[in-house]
Amino acid sequence: MQRILNNPDNIVDEMLEGFVKTHGDIVKKTSHPRVLAAVNAPVEGKVGVVTGGGSGHKPAFIGYVGKNMCDSAAVGEICSSPTAAAFLDAFKAADGGKGVACLYGNYSGDNMNVKMAVKMAKKEGLTVKTVVANDDVASAPKDQREKRRGVxxxxxxxxxGGAKASLGGDLDEVIAAAQKAIDSTRSVGIGLTPCTLPAVGHPNFEIKDGTMEVGIGHHGEPGIEVCELETADKMAKRMTDIVLPDYPFESGDEVVVLVSGLGATPVMELYVLYNEIEKLIVEKGIRIHKAYVGNYFTSLDMMGATLTVMKLDDELKELIDLDCNTMGLTQV
Amino acid sequence: MQRILNNPDNIVDEMLEGFVKTHGDIVKKTSHPRVLAAVNAPVEGKVGVVTGGGSGHKPAFIGYVGKNMCDSAAVGEICSSPTAAAFLDAFKAADGGKGVACLYGNYSGDNMNVKMAVKMAKKEGLTVKTVVANDDVASAPKDQREKRRGVxxxxxxxxxGGAKASLGGDLDEVIAAAQKAIDSTRSVGIGLTPCTLPAVGHPNFEIKDGTMEVGIGHHGEPGIEVCELETADKMAKRMTDIVLPDYPFESGDEVVVLVSGLGATPVMELYVLYNEIEKLIVEKGIRIHKAYVGNYFTSLDMMGATLTVMKLDDELKELIDLDCNTMGLTQV
Known part of the structure; x- marks a missing residue:
């Protein structure tokens, strides 16, 4: 394992130290060592927006704390949910008196800990409502969308959700905007190599050279098919064939497209892939309002990429276009 | 080779297509297929700022074209200089009537092609002055700084240089600011794995598991020492011991620190490394004005990281702090 670390058991804490030292203009520590908050959090009179999840997916999750996105994030061990106590303290760090929207991904640990934290918050008089992301098409059939993972x-x-809160939305409006956003969004991933958890030292699953795993999850969860490694144009076709019919995205729609690397794939290849994806989407009469291409949600040193497509309406377009300033996404 | 591509011979052109489709708000194509320019280039009455280099180092080089950085960039094949014709057309794309500053790295191909392009430009009545970056401490002794590579x-x-031009500097002032910037800057890299050029299909050099190469170049140029893979704190010590005494950076100095991944190293590990580097720099009484940590200058799928330190004066601080908007660096 060729990696940069001290004691693997301390990697999350040390990463957090380095992160706060680097981005002290955007985030700050809180009283909970596994909770970071935006420098100006909590903002009086604004709905607090909170997320959280396991480590190893940088920029997710702390990389999306900052201006006009999340107010705080709870941080878990690598590929492991934050504790309920961390989520609770993240709620408190974000609470500006108008309630808290917790926007997180559909994983069993996160579901359990968020639910506990919401109950604990309620006892303390803090209202928290949640949206659970389930955009990963390959993780369950469409009629079982509630089982799908968030990617x-x-x-x-x-x-x-963050933009809606910044623009003055109340808790129900923020929750509705975030729910509409994820309901209008579909994703799929293709894995080309496994990743290695520092504390383990070797991959905990296998993708053979010359093959690729379609529908792989962010933690190496099994996909829907292992097939021969394909060229970028065929990968793009496979990804759009899974994502577009599921919503479905159709001629006349306006969308945002996000292509994220899984960590170790060179960024130039993500542009090659997006070049093919764009052609296939435009061919269908779908208009791309905005594209994001880069390492936006990764899995340590996994090679591969994910495709995410979101259908826009006027409200979502305004929210997507609002400026933001976080480690993972700065938009002017 | 587990990679996302079509015909490896077309990867640069396809990447450029995808890049322009993604970042159409920042860059545009030009009449030369291997030259991209900022959407507003050329800016009448502003010194044009140009760079260029081989592909495979993303965000470098095209990722630094945009507001308050470069006006255009010439694009080479993977790890190979752009042609003189591409540099010449990049000069023309950036020329707003006040001359052009070509700021590039010290590699033989780039040196040759830039020099030819500058002569060709002169014949056409266009004044181009150059700054050649040579910040890589490990690539030659201090008394042969002119031989050092740019990283x-x-x-x-x-x-x-880009900020100085945007703030209204004339050509000599832009050249002087860029020259001062690179003269005040030192870097070193540590490689943990080799990278694979898509057209070759296997690494063209070796770094054995359990070892690391100190002083490695961005194309796998040999470093100064191959040693056992160390923990992050020891790597940080080794990097600062090479970089700090060379300028030298000393107690009372104010600096910018940039830690870049080489491509495939998980970003969380870069924060672990920066956490150690920061301690060592602060211990010496040096003040860190600003830190950049991320994949800023890569080598395809190489694992490892580089450390860059730059000493600030009032002018450089103002230039570093100016906002910018490029694919590789957006600062508000």
Whole structure:
């Protein structure tokens, strides 16, 4: 394992130290060592927007804390949910007196800990409502959408929910905007290599050279098919064939497209992939309002990429277009 | 080779297509297929700022074209200089009537092609002056600084030169600011794995598991020492011990620190490394004005990281702090 670390058991804490030292203009520590908050949080009279999740997905999750996105984030161990106590303290760090919207991904640990934290918050008089992201098409059939995992579509959910809160939306409006954002969003991933957890030292799953895993999850959750490694144009076709019919995205729609690398794939290849994806989407008469291409939601040193498509209406377009300033996404 | 591509021979052109489709608000195509320019280039009455270099280092080089950084960039094949004709057309795309500053890295191909392009430009009545970056401490002894390669310090050179031009500096002032920026900057890299050129299909050099190469170049140029893979704190010590005494950076200095991944190293590890580097720098009484941590100048799928330190004076601080908007660096 060729990696940069000290004791693997301390990697999350040390990463957080380095993160706050680097981005002290955007985030700050809180009284909970596993909770970071935006420098100006809590903002009096604004709905607090909170997220959280396991580490190893940078920029997710702390990389989306900052201006016009999330007010705080709870941080878990690598590929492991933050504790309920961390979520609770993240709620408190974001609470500006108008309630808190917790926008997170559909994983069993996160579901359990968020639910506990919401109950604990209620006892303390703090209202928290939640949206659970489930944009990963390959993780369950469409009629079982509630079982689907949340992946890179979460970024668009945070963007829209965070923007709505900054624009003065009340808690129900923020929740509605974030829910609409994720309901309008579909994703799929293709894995080309496994990733290695520092504390383990070797991959905990396998993707053989010359093959790729379609529908792989952000933690190496099994996909829907292992097939021969394809060229970028065929990968793009496969990804759009899974994502577009599921919503469905159709001629006349206006969308945001997000192509994220899984960590170790060179960024130039993400542009090659997006070049093919764009052609296929435009061919269908769908208009791309905005594209994001880069390492937006990763899985340590996994190679591969995810495609996320979100259908816009006037409200979502305004929210997507609002400026923001976070480690993972700065928009002017 | 687990990578996302079509025909490897077309990867640069396809990447450029995807890049322009993604960042159409920042860059545009020009009449030369291997030259991209900022959407508003050329700006009448402003010194044009140009760079260029081989592909595979994203965000470098085209990722630093945009507001308050470079006006255009010439694009080469992977790890190979752009042609003289591409540099010439990049000069023309950036020329707003006040001359052009070409700020590039010290590699033989780039040197040759830039010099030819400058001569060709002169014949056409266009004044181009150059700054050659040579921040890589490990690539030659201090008394042969002119032989040193340019690496991630180039980003700070583009930042300062681009800002000076935007603030109304004339050609000599822009050249002086960029020259001061790179003269005040030192870098070193540590490689943990080799990278694979898509057209080759296997690494063209080796870094054995359990070892690391100190002083490695951005194209796998040999470093100064191959040693056992160390923990992050020891790597940080080794990097600062090479970089700090060379300028030298000393107690009372104010600096910018840039830690860039080489491509495939998980970003969380860069924060772990920066956490150690910051301690060592602060211990010496040096003040860190600003830190950049991320994948700012990469080498395809190489694992490892570079450290760059730049000493600030009032002018450089103003230039570093100016807002900018490029694919690789957006600062508000």
């Amino acid at each position: 890179a579509g979460e970024i668009l959910m945070w963007k829209c | 991630a310090g180039e980003i700070l050179m583009w930042k300062c």
